[in-house]
Amino acid sequence: MADLRPILLVEDNPRDLELTLAALAKCQLANEIVVARDGAEALDYLYARGAHENRVPGDPAVVLLDLKLPKVDGLEVLEKVKSDPMQRQIPVVMLTSSREERDLLRSYELGVNAFVVKPVDFNAFFEAIQDLGMFWAILNEPPPGARSNGI
Amino acid sequence: MSALPYRAALEACAAEPIRIPGAIQPHGALLCFDPQTLALRQMSRNAAAMLGVELAPGPLPAGLSGLQAPLRAWLESGDVVFLKVLEVAGRRWQLQGHLTPQGALLEFEPPPQPDEEALESLYPRLSAFMADLSASADLAGVARAAVREIRALTQFNRVLLYSFDETGDGTVLAEANDGVLPSYQGLRFPASDIPEQARALYRLSRIRLIPAVDYTPCPIEPVNSPVDQAPLDLSRAGLRSVSPVHLEYMRNMGTGASMSVSILVNGALWGLISAHNAAPRMVNPQIRNACDILGQVLSMHIETRLQAGLAAERLALSAVEQSLLAGLAEAPSLQAGLAAHAAELLAMLRAQGAATIIQGKVWITGQTPDEAAIKAFAADLQAAGEEQFETDSLAQRWPQAAGFGAQASGMLAISTSQVHADYVFWFRPELVRTVEWSGNPVKAAEPVSGRLHPRKSFEMWKERVELRSAPWRPAEIETAISFRNAIQTLVLRRAEERAELTDMLERSNRELEAFSYSISHDLRAPFRHIVGFAELLSDRERSLDERSRHYVTTIKDAAVSAGRLVDDLLAFSQLGRSQLHKTRVDMAKLVQEARRLLEPELGGRLVQWRVEPLPDGWGDATMLRQVWQNLLQNAIKYTRGREMTRISVGGTAQGGKIRYWVEDNGVGFEMAYAGKLFGVFQRLHRIEEFEGTGIGLALVKRIVERHGGTVEAHGEPGKGARFSFVLPEAGHDKRKTISG
Numbered sequence: 001m002a003d004l005r006p007i008l009l010v011e012d013n014p015r016d017l018e019l020t021l022a023a024l025a026k027c028q029l030a031n032e033i034v035v036a037r038d039g040a041e042a043l044d045y046l047y048a049r050g051a052h053e054n055r056v057p058g059d060p061a062v063v064l065l066d067l068k069l070p071k072v073d074g075l076e077v078l079e080k081v082k083s084d085p086m087q088r089q090i091p092v093v094m095l096t097s098s099r100e101e102r103d104l105l106r107s108y109e110l111g112v113n114a115f116v117v118k119p120v121d122f123n124a125f126f127e128a129i130q131d132l133g134m135f136w137a138i139l140n141e142p143p144p145g146a147r148s149n150g151i
Numbered sequence: 152m153s154a155l156p157y158r159a160a161l162e163a164c165a166a167e168p169i170r171i172p173g174a175i176q177p178h179g180a181l182l183c184f185d186p187q188t189l190a191l192r193q194m195s196r197n198a199a200a201m202l203g204v205e206l207a208p209g210p211l212p213a214g215l216s217g218l219q220a221p222l223r224a225w226l227e228s229g230d231v232v233f234l235k236v237l238e239v240a241g242r243r244w245q246l247q248g249h250l251t252p253q254g255a256l257l258e259f260e261p262p263p264q265p266d267e268e269a270l271e272s273l274y275p276r277l278s279a280f281m282a283d284l285s286a287s288a289d290l291a292g293v294a295r296a297a298v299r300e301i302r303a304l305t306q307f308n309r310v311l312l313y314s315f316d317e318t319g320d321g322t323v324l325a326e327a328n329d330g331v332l333p334s335y336q337g338l339r340f341p342a343s344d345i346p347e348q349a350r351a352l353y354r355l356s357r358i359r360l361i362p363a364v365d366y367t368p369c370p371i372e373p374v375n376s377p378v379d380q381a382p383l384d385l386s387r388a389g390l391r392s393v394s395p396v397h398l399e400y401m402r403n404m405g406t407g408a409s410m411s412v413s414i415l416v417n418g419a420l421w422g423l424i425s426a427h428n429a430a431p432r433m434v435n436p437q438i439r440n441a442c443d444i445l446g447q448v449l450s451m452h453i454e455t456r457l458q459a460g461l462a463a464e465r466l467a468l469s470a471v472e473q474s475l476l477a478g479l480a481e482a483p484s485l486q487a488g489l490a491a492h493a494a495e496l497l498a499m500l501r502a503q504g505a506a507t508i509i510q511g512k513v514w515i516t517g518q519t520p521d522e523a524a525i526k527a528f529a530a531d532l533q534a535a536g537e538e539q540f541e542t543d544s545l546a547q548r549w550p551q552a553a554g555f556g557a558q559a560s561g562m563l564a565i566s567t568s569q570v571h572a573d574y575v576f577w578f579r580p581e582l583v584r585t586v587e588w589s590g591n592p593v594k595a596a597e598p599v600s601g602r603l604h605p606r607k608s609f610e611m612w613k614e615r616v617e618l619r620s621a622p623w624r625p626a627e628i629e630t631a632i633s634f635r636n637a638i639q640t641l642v643l644r645r646a647e648e649r650a651e652l653t654d655m656l657e658r659s660n661r662e663l664e665a666f667s668y669s670i671s672h673d674l675r676a677p678f679r680h681i682v683g684f685a686e687l688l689s690d691r692e693r694s695l696d697e698r699s700r701h702y703v704t705t706i707k708d709a710a711v712s713a714g715r716l717v718d719d720l721l722a723f724s725q726l727g728r729s730q731l732h733k734t735r736v737d738m739a740k741l742v743q744e745a746r747r748l749l750e751p752e753l754g755g756r757l758v759q760w761r762v763e764p765l766p767d768g769w770g771d772a773t774m775l776r777q778v779w780q781n782l783l784q785n786a787i788k789y790t791r792g793r794e795m796t797r798i799s800v801g802g803t804a805q806g807g808k809i810r811y812w813v814e815d816n817g818v819g820f821e822m823a824y825a826g827k828l829f830g831v832f833q834r835l836h837r838i839e840e841f842e843g844t845g846i847g848l849a850l851v852k853r854i855v856e857r858h859g860g861t862v863e864a865h866g867e868p869g870k871g872a873r874f875s876f877v878l879p880e881a882g883h884d885k886r887k888t889i890s891g
Contacts, residue, residue, distance in 0.1 A: 013676060019683040068672055097672045097679075101729065120679045120714025122686040122707075 006032040008060040010042040010077065011095070012069050019122070020064070020095075023129035031061060039072025043080060046087060059090050064132065067096035067103055075106055082111035093132050169348060171382040174368035175390040176361065178433065179260040181371070183383060184211070186226050186255045189219060192377055193254070195390075197369045202259060204240045208373070214240050218257075222248075226255065234440075236262045245436045249387050253376040256383075258390050263435040273441040276300070280445060284452045293456065294325035297424060297449050302327040304442055305410060305434050307426040311335055314414075314422035317622055318342055319350075324422070331429050332405065349394075350420050355386045357413045358443045361393055363431035364401045364408065368392040389439075401427075408432040410439075412446035416454045424449075461626060468630040471499045476637050485567065485642060486514055489575065493517075499634070500563060500627050502577035509573045518558040519578050524551070532564055533572035539632055540564045543579070546618040553618055556581045561620025563628070565635035567642055575638070577631075579620035667724045674717050681710035712844075719846040723831065726853050731771045733858075735881065738765040738779075738811065741772070742800055745780040752787055756796060763801035766809050769881035774854045781847040782813040782874050788841055789817035789872065804880065808860075812875035820866040828864050851876065 007024070011017045017035065024033055036042040042065070044050035048057065063081070067074040074094060081087045091113040096103060107115050116132065119125050175181050180198035184191055189211045199206040204214025211219060217239055225233040225248060233248030245262040248255055283296040298310040308331040313321045319342025326336045345353075353359075369392075371383050385391035401409055406427040414422040424446065434442075475495045482488025486509045489496055493516040496505050504517035508529045513522045520528075528549070532540055541563040545552035552559070561579035623631075685707040689700065742762060768775060783798070790796040793816060802811040820828070820835050827833045829852040833845055852862045855876045866872035 015680040015684075016676065019680065019687075022683075022687055097675045100668060101725070118675075118679055120675060120682055120718075121711050122679070122683040125679065125683065126686075 004030055005058055005061040006034045008034050008036060008042065008045060008063045010036045010039065010063065010069065010074070011066045012037055013066070016066070016118070019125070020129060023126045026126065027130045034060065037070075039069045039074065039077045042069075042077050043072060046081065046090070059087070061091075062132070063090060063092045064129075065092055065094055067094055067107075075103070075110065078107060078110045078112055168382075169352065169394050170384055170386045172368070172385060172392040172394075173374055173382050174370045174392040175385070175388065176363075176366050176392055177369040178362055178366070179258050179390045181259070181388065181390055182206075182215075182257045183254040183371075183376070184222070184257065186250065189222060191215075193371050193373060193383055195369050196372055198259075202240055202244075203242070208377075222255070222257075226250075233257070247389060247436065251384055251387070253378045253381075253383055256385075256388055258388060260390075260436055263437050273304075273437070276304070277441065277445060277448070281448060284449070290453070290456060290460075291324060293449070293452060295327075297445070298325045298327040300445060301412065301424055301426055301442055302329075304438050304445070305426050305428075305432075307408070307410065307428040307432065308332045309335075309428075310424060310426040312414075312422060312424050313338075315342070315420065317624075319345075321345070321422075332427055352386055353411070353413045353420050353423065354415060354418075356389070356391075357415070357446055358389070358411070358439055359391075359393075360389065360408075360410045360434055360439060361398075361401070362408050362433040364398055364406065365431075405429060410434055410442070412442050414446060414450050414453060416450060416457060421450070421453060464624075465626050465629070468499060468626060469633075471495050472630055472634050472637075475499060476634070476641070479638070479641060485509060485638065485645075486512065490514055490516070496575075497577070500577045500623075500631060501579075501621075502563070503580050504559060504578035506576040506578070507567075507574070508576075509567070510571055517578070518580060519576070520552065520555045520559050524549075524555070525576060527551075528562070528564065528576065529572045529574045532566070532574060537564075538566045539628075539635060541623045541628055541631070543582075543620045543622045544618055556618040559620075560618050561623065563623050563631055565631050565638075567635065567638045569639065569643075573642075575635075581617070582619055582621050583617055663724070667721055670717065670721065675714055678710045678714035678717070682707050682714070685710070716844045716846075719844045719850075723846055723850055723853065726774070726850065726857065731774070731857060733770050734772060736768040736770055736772045736775055738768045738775070738802060741776045741779050742783070744776060745783050748780060749784055749787055752784065756791070758787070758790075758796040758798055761797070761799035763799070765800070765802040765811065766804045768809060768811070768878050770858045770878060771854075774857075778851050778854050778876065779813075781851050785847060785874070786813050786815035786817065786872075788843070789819075790815050791817075791841075793817065807880050808877050809880060810875055810877045812873055814871065814873040816871040819868050819870050819872050820864075821868055822866060825864045825866065829862060848874075 007029070009017070009020060009024075011020060021033065021035075034045060036045055041051070042063070045052045045055065046059075046063075048055055063077075065074045065077060069077070074096070078092055078094065081090060081092060088111065092111075093114040093116060094107045094112050095116050095118055097118055104115055114132065116128050119128065175195050177197055180201045181195040182191060182198060183193040191206060191208055191210075191212060193208070194206050202214070204212060206212050206214070217237070221235060221237060222233075231249065233246065235246050236243055237246050238244075239246075239259070243262050245260045246257060247260075248257045250256075280296060280300045283300075284293055287293045287296055294312040294314075298312050301307075302310040309326065309328045311323050312325045313323045315321050321338075321340045321342070321344065323335050323338040326334060328334055374382055376383050401407075404427065407430045408428040410426045412424040412426075413420060414424065424442075475492050478492045478495070479485060479488035482491060486507055489505075489507050493505065497503070497517055502517070504515070504519035506513060506515040506519050506525050508514075508525055511526075513525050515522070515525070519525065531549070541561075542548060543561040545560055545562050546556060558580055559578035560581040563577045564574050567573045567575055685703050689695065689703045692699075695703065739762070742765065746760070783800075786798045787796075790798065795816075797816045799814045800812070801814075802809055818836075824835055828835070829848045831846055831849040833849070848862075848864075851874075855862050855878065858878050860876055860878040862874070862876045864872065864874050
């Protein structure tokens with residue numbers, strides 16, 4: 001049973017954005033991909049405010065969140081989502097260039113669902129995105145009693 | 152023997168009004184005149200009979216009319232004293248006069264007999280004495296010359312010269328003795344032997360004679376002065392009657408006559424020349440005056456010597472201090488510096504022992520209390536906030552110090568830190584153990600029945616100085632304070648240098664961290680993009696010819712290896728920062744894991760493995776796994792092309808260290824390059840021969856060194872290589888993070 005809610009991709013780097021979109025396209029997912037270019041925009045989408053005030057209601061199936069972002073950075077977005085009882089069930093996957101241990105530790109402290117270091121090798125990157133997209137968009141069921149069920 | 156009656160006697164003496172005894176000694180007569188009218192105000196009871204004139208208070212008695220002119224001349228001259236031989240009522244008298252608020256006091260004594268030594272004959276003696284003084288090497292020599300001279304002048308049986316120390320205690324410095332009276336050479340007596348008011352009188356009148364101990368005091372009449380209705384002040388009168396306590400003391404000492412000459416240095420009573428005779432003995436005024444002049448010459452001479460001595464002492468102390476400080480400035484630490492210059496440290500303050508406590512660590516030299524006591528002193532001084540402290544009686548402040556009084560009764564301490572309880576201590580032993588009274592105090596003939604006696608004084612002094620050291624002199628305390636300031640400056644400068652260095656290190660560490668963090672983010676991204684877009688391009692353009700595909704593949708490969716290089720470099724730099732989590736590590740298991748991980752790299756090659764039993768290691772398991780992995784990876788890489796690859800692994804423990812090694816039969820290397828192997832980006836082969844970033848062995852070296860170990864490489868071209876690393880065993884690790 002496919003979850004057709006949108007995937008929120010938060011990425012500021014246009015090249016990474018293009019590559020990630022290409023990888024997701026290869027997966028041939030039916031889900032809509034919503035792109036936010038910084039942390040503030042991501043929060044606007046999640047809370048349906050600002051430019052996203054009139055969006056279709058409902059949580060995204062998964063948030064693919066870059067760690068380093070302008071305005072509000074990835075860890076701040078993660079903290080906001082995971083500390084809000086109305087949002088914390090949304091799966092968040094941290095995508096990062098950083099191999100820094102402290103970023104990893106901090107992400108897990110804040111309740112991240114998965115942490116992916118973007119590999120240099122495109123094939124590996126492609127595989128990772130594919131796995132993630134498939135897993136969270138297709139196989140992952142929202143917990144019972146969650147505020148919305150996409151069907 | 153109880154000191155109590157002795158103390159009671161001294162207390163009585165201290166309370167006695169000795170300036171106004173209301174009487175004189177009867178070997179002369181005393182008159183007190185109105186200095187304006189020359190009317191007679193008071194007189195000693197013996198005056199009329201002695202002078203052979205009728206005397207009554209009121210206008211100058213007719214019998215004394217001969218005095219009118221000389222007295223007027225004196226009083227109008229403004230001279231402080233009057234000294235003359237005059238004829239009064241038909242007889243010659245030696246007259247001495249001085250002015251007091253209660254009137255002009257005139258003392259009469261018989262003049263010297265013609266056969267007695269005349270003043271002129273004293274002159275050569277005095278100049279010989281002065282030559283003696285200058286020729287004396289030390290103070291003891293000066294004192295000996297003085298007592299010898301006074302004895303020659305007075306013909307008394309025994310003449311002593313004693314000095315008072317800062318506390319007022321007395322020491323007999325020199326003695327001239329004809330053997331009739333016992334010797335007191337070296338005698339010490341407590342300050343209380345001479346009450347303060349008596350000392351004041353010694354300062355006011357420099358010479359005092361008691362020609363006959365058993366004299367009957369002759370009263371002054373009327374008792375009170377008509378000027379102020381108070382008894383006549385006899386402070387400066389030579390005939391003043393002395394305290395009965397003093398007379399008792401004289402009798403107990405078996406002396407019939409005594410004379411004293413004050414030694415005043417800088418206005419203070421520095422010492423006394425004290426002469427005794429077994430039988431009563433008169434010393435005529437001229438001899439007395441000669442003794443007085445001798446005393447003054449002696450005083451000036453001592454004053455000069457002391458000043459010169461003090462200056463020389465300060466100079467000497469400062470020289471020792473400077474040389475000590477120079478030594479300290481070069482020493483690696485304050486404690487090490489002081490230890491290396493222990494002799495100077497002791498010499499500087501004439502101490503028998505010294506100690507330092509620096510950040511809780513105690514160092515001692517010479518005679519000192521034990522470590523626990525030194526720690527207690529430091530804690531106490533720190534609590535009291537005392538930067539400098541000296542005592543000649545440790546037990547007074549710390550009763551427990553009584554236990555080691557022999558080694559340390561005196562202590563001088565200076566603080567060397569504004570923050571910590573760091574101190575330098577000097578110790579001096581108990582003084583009484585270093586002092587002997589060489590005079591024979593238990594001579595059978597000597598009567599010791601009375602309350603007051605030198606033997607009792609000595610006992611009393613010993614009791615008073617029990618658990619006391621020689622006092623710390625002002626020059627020594629000054630030196631200690633200046634030493635403290637110098638040390639504090641030195642310590643402060645060291646701390647500042649250290650803080651500055653730490654600051655610099657922290658700053659450069661932070662910079663490095665920020666740098667590698669931004670590399671990890673920003674440098675990897677472009678390589679990822681190159682690889683990604685090259686991939687997308689080759690996916691899209693299926694029609695590319697062979698050569699174009701080769702180009703795209705090369706672009707991709709180059710970017711991938713650049714990305715790997717960044718990753719390796721980051722891993723390397725992170726090694727320096729990440730915490731070591733040390734535990735006991737099963738090395739055999741790590742080798743097994745690494746072999747499994749490297750299996751794909753063998754590409755089906757046959758390897759003859761020989762893994763000996765490995766002793767457990769002590770360290771961070773994740774990092775040590777990396778070490779094995781890199782070493783085995785190298786062995787596998789450089790044996791490529793061998794018909795039969797042989798790799799052996801082993802380890803032995805010895806002397807707190809364990810050596811592990813990996814040996815292969817690969818291409819090996821020239822030993823000349825062995826040193827380069829462990830450097831970052833150092834390669835000994837061309838990249839197309841053997842791939843890699845050139846970081847593997849650098850990483851090994853860094854990990855091993857962070858564990859406090861060392862690495863080594865041995866090789867021979869074409870034969871093979873052997874890499875080994877040595878780790879400290881648990882408990883031999885200076886930098887251990889878990890106590891084991």
